[in-house]
Amino acid sequence: xxxxxxxxxxxxxxxxxxxxxxxxxxxxxxxxxxxxxxxxxxxxxxxxxxxxxxxxxxxxxxxxxxxxxxxxxxxxxxxxxxxxxxxxxxxxxxxxxxxxxxxxxxxxxxxxxxxxxxxxxxxxxxxxxxxxxxxxxxxxxxxxxxxxxxxxxxxxxxxxxxxxxxxxxxxxxxxxxxxxxxxxxxxxxxxxxxxxxxxxxxxxxxxxxxxxxxxxxxxxxxxxxxxxxxxxxxxxxxxxxxxxxxxxxxxxx
Amino acid sequence: xxxxxxxxxxxxxxxxxxxxxxxxxxxxxxxxxxxxxxxxxxxxxxxxxxxxxxxxxxxxxxxxxxxxxxxxxxxxxxxxxxxxxxxxxxxxxxxxxxxxxxxxxxxxxxxxxxxxxxxxxxxxxxxxxxxxxxxxxxxxxxxxxxxxxxxxxxxxxxxxxxxxxxxxxxxxxxxxxxxxxxxxxxxxxxxxxxxxxxxxxxxxxxxxxxxxxxxxxxxxxxxxxxxxxxxxxxxxxxxxxxxx
Numbered sequence: 001x002x003x004x005x006x007x008x009x010x011x012x013x014x015x016x017x018x019x020x021x022x023x024x025x026x027x028x029x030x031x032x033x034x035x036x037x038x039x040x041x042x043x044x045x046x047x048x049x050x051x052x053x054x055x056x057x058x059x060x061x062x063x064x065x066x067x068x069x070x071x072x073x074x075x076x077x078x079x080x081x082x083x084x085x086x087x088x089x090x091x092x093x094x095x096x097x098x099x100x101x102x103x104x105x106x107x108x109x110x111x112x113x114x115x116x117x118x119x120x121x122x123x124x125x126x127x128x129x130x131x132x133x134x135x136x137x138x139x140x141x142x143x144x145x146x147x148x149x150x151x152x153x154x155x156x157x158x159x160x161x162x163x164x165x166x167x168x169x170x171x172x173x174x175x176x177x178x179x180x181x182x183x184x185x186x187x188x189x190x191x192x193x194x195x196x197x198x199x200x201x202x203x204x205x206x207x208x209x210x211x212x213x214x215x216x217x218x219x220x221x222x223x224x225x226x227x228x229x230x231x232x233x234x235x236x237x238x239x240x241x242x243x244x245x246x247x248x249x250x251x252x253x
Numbered sequence: 254x255x256x257x258x259x260x261x262x263x264x265x266x267x268x269x270x271x272x273x274x275x276x277x278x279x280x281x282x283x284x285x286x287x288x289x290x291x292x293x294x295x296x297x298x299x300x301x302x303x304x305x306x307x308x309x310x311x312x313x314x315x316x317x318x319x320x321x322x323x324x325x326x327x328x329x330x331x332x333x334x335x336x337x338x339x340x341x342x343x344x345x346x347x348x349x350x351x352x353x354x355x356x357x358x359x360x361x362x363x364x365x366x367x368x369x370x371x372x373x374x375x376x377x378x379x380x381x382x383x384x385x386x387x388x389x390x391x392x393x394x395x396x397x398x399x400x401x402x403x404x405x406x407x408x409x410x411x412x413x414x415x416x417x418x419x420x421x422x423x424x425x426x427x428x429x430x431x432x433x434x435x436x437x438x439x440x441x442x443x444x445x446x447x448x449x450x451x452x453x454x455x456x457x458x459x460x461x462x463x464x465x466x467x468x469x470x471x472x473x474x475x476x477x478x479x480x481x482x483x484x485x486x487x488x489x490x491x492x493x494x495x496x497x
Contacts, residue, residue: 017497018497019497055339056339056494056495057335057338057339057494057495057496058495058496058497059495059496059497073339073494073495075341078339078340078341079340079341081339083336083339085332085335085336087332089331089332089333089335089336090331090333091265091269091331091333092331093269093272093273094265094268094269094272098265098268102261102262102264102265103336103340105257105258105261106258106261106337106340106341106342107340107341108257108341110257134272150336154340
């Protein structure tokens with residue numbers, strides 16, 4: 001069902017300025033299709049900005065972002081790319097089901113197809129028993145799952161998820177990662193940002209960002225091998241230390 | 254633009270309003286209370302018959318302006334607008350969805366307020382009563398369109414509410430309710446000629462005094478409709494898919 005001929009996302013020479021800050025100075029990156037790609041890095045490293053570029057809502061200074069073979073933000077991509085922002089973006093004064101129904105309609109689902117997609121999605125994010133509650137009466141973790149459901153309902157080819165597991169309990173986090181894995185197996189591409197390093201091992205590939213630069217673009221196994229670290233947290237610190245030393249030597253010479 | 258997406262948006266907006274009983278109450282009851290108060294103040298005079306119809310046109314515009322500008326500002330702040338614009342939902346679908354939803358609400362408001370004014374407060378008009386309702390609905394949609402436009406310039410909800418006096422009070426002062434428009438100082442008369450509420454109030458006044466006002470009212474409504482279209486077109490420029 002998916003077009004697997006090219007990468008899901010190809011970024012080249014990307015530069016982004018937000019306010020007075022050059023958030024992304026010059027970035028090249030390729031994100032393969034049909035994989036779960038983790039976007040890791042400290043806060044302020046440019047993860048969210050890069051994701052905004054991929055879904056095409058970010059004004060960019062220069063460079064190109066190609067998504068599923070089209071320029072990011074093209075009309076043809078609008079029902080093929082799902083985006084979940086870091087803070088939940090759903091309607092607090094609507095029920096859980098009404099939110100998911102509306103975003104399902106927005107991507108063109110109707111009738112039985114819509115009903116089935118909504119039911120499936122509600123059970124995927126484990127909110128079936130809350131379906132008729134208003135979002136404003138839910139907990140923060142439940143609200144972020146409604147936001148996730150609003151993107152999942154249309155089964156987009158590419159899912160861009162900004163910190164989807166923040167504030168969730170371990171069981172739910174495991175279930176969601178299993179869902180992401182399942183989606184990737186069905187040919188969907190996922191870009192998931194996180195600053196929880198233990199989630200890194202659940203990804204097919206890791207992109208480590210720091211100050212808008214790609215520090216590493218590897219598989220989890222390669223990351224541990226390259227750095228000799230025992231876990232992702234330590235590996236990330238090792239990479240940052242190495243980078244700091246290198247840039248220190250550069251500026252010294 | 255796509256009728257299905259527009260309908261989806263109006264349905265969603267109406268569902269949101271439905272969960273907020275107090276807002277529904279305010280939309281329906283406040284105009285009736287104000288009209289009742291006015292009828293009482295001018296008890297025994299002909300003044301209520303003269304200004305009552307004009308106020309039937311002003312209330313829906315004010316109410317819908319506030320409701321719409323706050324609702325769309327919330328969409329901008331909560332990220333739902335940005336999210337919607339990454340889907341096939343177009344700016345036109347979004348704005349028309351709002352206009353249709355609040356237009357429907359305006360029909361209910363106008364029917365109840367007009368009924369109250371005519372049958373409870375004894376408002377007498379020369380023209381047909383149903384035409385009062387039609388003009389009131391146009392005014393409500395005008396309020397929605399101006400609210401969509403104003404919300405583009407507001408960064409906070411405080412600002413959005415403050416736009417009400419900024420956008421609407423000058424129109425209210427110059428619309429011919431305080432003194433007839435042709436008796437205004439010349440410059441102010443020109444200004445009132447380019448403000449939409451003037452034509453809405455002209456239409457209402459025409460219904461009040463003319464037994465066969467349909468032709469004159471259609472002319473005024475045409476102008477109001479043009480303002481609605483213009484405001485929506487300008488508002489669509491404030492909805493951008495990309496931001497810094």
